[in-house]
Amino acid sequence: MSGTTAPVPGGGAKQMDILRFATAGSVDDGKSTLIGRLLFDSKSIFEDQLESVERTSADRGEEYTNLALLTDGLRAEREQGITIDVAYRYFATPRRKFIIADTPGHIQYTRNMVTGASTADLAIILVDARKGILEQSRRHAFLTTLLKVPHLVVAVNKMDLVGYDKDVFERIVDEFTAFAAKLEVADLTFIPISALHGDNVVERSGNMPWYQGTSLLHHLEHVHIASDRNLIDVRFPVQYVIRPHASTDPELHDYRGYAGQVAGGVLKPGDEVVHLPSGLTTTITGIDGPNGPVEEAYQPMSVTLRLADDIDISRGDMIARPNNRPETAQDLDAMVCWMTPDRRLAPRMKLVIKHTTRTARAMVKDLNYRLDVNTLHRDDSADGLGLNEIGRISLRVTQPLFVDDYSRNRLTGGFVLIDEATNNTVAAGMIIGAR
Incomplete structure (x- = not known):
């Protein structure tokens, strides 16, 4: 799902939008500390959470409040001092x-x-100012571009340990820029920070007056x-057909809607x-949202479409524009992890391939x-x-399957592969061509 709920031009009153961002970095680059700092300085943690972190920090003999403990929630992560699983955290500011x-x-x-x-x-790649660009930094940058993450921030962390040296920061910027080419x-944005002390994380730091960003x-x-x-490109994969036959409301008795996420x-x-x-064409007669009819629907809204004609539509089908259709393909070229x-x-x-709402068998x-x-x-x-x-x-x-190249649409260009015997997801894929 793309990460914003802000209406398109012509829509209703503006809602607060959502930014989804991922953090990546080598071991001990300070990802967990940075996220802890964002949560702490944006006042997005409860007092008892902070007290628990302070108590754990003291028990471990640390002379400071280890904000990394706010995010390394698994016991194994706490014991080993590393991040193992993908942990999702939520916070908000008045703007987003x-x-x-x-x-x-x-x-x-x-x-x-x-x-x-x-x-x-957006992806944040942390780089330790003392170590510079490592193999892992290049790997993380490649993966974020492979996944078509639109915005990339390189946060050069631990600037306090190199004396907030401008030359150290600029060397890393030059090296990373050359690789990113x-x-x-x-x-691509570069920001020098100290997650431990909060420099340039929430507030601009007085320790780096040379940084103008x-x-x-x-x-x-x-x-x-x-x-x-x-x-x-209008793309509406049908998830469910809604026909409330049992309703006592006469207006709903003949209702037929097609639910899905734009x-x-x-x-x-x-x-x-x-x-x-x-390939049959028809007209949208109405769009129903969770709270009633809406004037327009756009990604990533979940809505129900009502159509003028009674067409045999089922889960896995696609609704698009007559003159702007996705590729219909059974042979795919893809990158997979x-x-x-x-x-x-x-x-x-x-x-088994799962693509949008359609599931089919596949062979490599x-x-x-x-x-x-x-x-x-x-x-x-x-x-x-x-x-x-x-x-x-x-x-x-x-x-x-009704597909687009992943570079054009991450939803209709992405898929997962499933082991039919175990029902386990065994691969994630990105379509780069269809025939």
């Missing part, structure tokens, strides 16, 4: 609501980072995300639309190459993918 996906930095948790960043509007980074929170509050949504474009009553796979340790992805493997026709996410080197001789490995594959699906 935030959902944070705190993702692990270890390479063995690549799948966790893919999960956390897949729905993010190989990637497709739409929006904004604080991290100010950037998060003001980064423009409304234009990241695809408001051109995956792209703007829908209004009176619009001509096409149903896929039939393999997410299970129990078996390896290999050619001829049979799986070919593994084109395995990608080294650290060096970006392609291994054309690879015969399979193991846990956390990423590669390009060709898929054959038993029934047509």
Whole structure:
């Protein structure tokens, strides 16, 4: 789901929008401390939470309140001092609501980072000012661009440990910028911070007068995300058909609506639309939201469409514009991240694909190459993918899917692969071509 609820132009009164962002970084770069600082300084934690953290910090012999304990919620994480799972945290300021996906930095948790960043509007990559750009930093940058996260912030942390040195910061900026030139980074911002002391996290720091930019929170509050949504290509995957036959209300007796979440474009009553796979066209007569009729629907709203004609529509079908349709395809080229340790992805493997609201059987026709996410080197001789490995594959699906390239629409361009025997999700994929 894209991360904003702000109405499109022409809509109703403005609501507070939501920014989803993911954090990534190497071990001990300070991700958990940074998130703890954001929660603490934005007054988004309860007094008893703070007291618990202060007590735990004292028990561990630490001379300061360890704000990282606010986010490392799993016992194993606390004991090992590392982040293992994707932890979601929520906070708000008067300007915007935030959902944070705190993702692990270890390479063995690549799948966790893919999960956390897949729905993010923005990613924060932390870099330790003392260590500079590491292999993990490059890997995290590549993964965020692979997942088409629109905005990237490089937070150079622990500036207090290098004496708030401008030259250290600028060296990291130059090195990262040179690497990012190989990637497709739409929006790149660098901010020098000290998560431990709060420098440039919520408020501008007096310790770095040479830095002319904004604080991290100010950037998060003001980064423009409304234009990241695809408001051109109408895509409405049908999730459920609503027919309340048993209703005693005569007005509802003949009601037929098609419920789902808008995956792209703007829908209004009176619009001509096409149903896929039939190709039949009809007109929207009304759109119902959770609180009654609405004048327009756009991503990521969940609504029910009422149509002028009685068409045989079911779950997994797609509603689009007659002159702007997704690809209808059974042969897909995709990048996938393999997410299970129990078996390896290999050619001829049979799986289940879940794409928007449609589920079908699929077969891996070919593994084109395995990608080294650290060096970006392609291994054309690879015969399979193991846990956390990423590669390009060709898929054959038993029934047509209505798809867009992932670069154009992350919802209609993304999918998951499922092991039919165990019902476990074994891979996440991004469509890069359809035939």
